Amino acid sequence: MTDIFDTIKDIALNTAKKADTGYKASRLKLSVIALNKMLESQYRELGAAVYKICKNEEAASREECERIAAMTVQIDGIRKRIAVLERRIEYILGLVRCPDCGNTVKMKNAYCSACGRRLAAEEEDVFENENQMTIPKEDV
Numbered sequence: 001m002t003d004i005f006d007t008i009k010d011i012a013l014n015t016a017k018k019a020d021t022g023y024k025a026s027r028l029k030l031s032v033i034a035l036n037k038m039l040e041s042q043y044r045e046l047g048a049a050v051y052k053i054c055k056n057e058e059a060a061s062r063e064e065c066e067r068i069a070a071m072t073v074q075i076d077g078i079r080k081r082i083a084v085l086e087r088r089i090e091y092i093l094g095l096v097r098c099p100d101c102g103n104t105v106k107m108k109n110a111y112c113s114a115c116g117r118r119l120a121a122e123e124e125d126v127f128e129n130e131n132q133m134t135i136p137k138e139d140v
């Protein structure tokens, strides 16, 4: 009887854990969406600044150059934050990135489904102690 109750308890705990994982991942995904919107508007602003400089067909002023440099630093910061959040989401969802092709693969997978690269740690050498034979006790 306790087995059934334990099983029910396990299922309830796992369901709660999965829901929590989904919730955490969803919240992080919303942050990524917000950051991507920020990134888009930064790119738009940068594009407009560069367009203005090109249209005027004269050398950019020091202020314009500094403004553009500041925008690129901001863009790099946003991109880094997005990359960190994406790695965190993947980790929460039990995914890893293939170091060869960048494809996202389930952590438990031994090989990348896109390029076939081996992902799991090398298996232990089962035959390592093959030559160490056990010596049977001699009968007296």
Ligand SMILES: [Zn+2]
Binding pocket: 098, 099, 100, 101, 102, 103, 112, 113, 114, 115, 116, 117
């Ligand atoms: Zn791969």
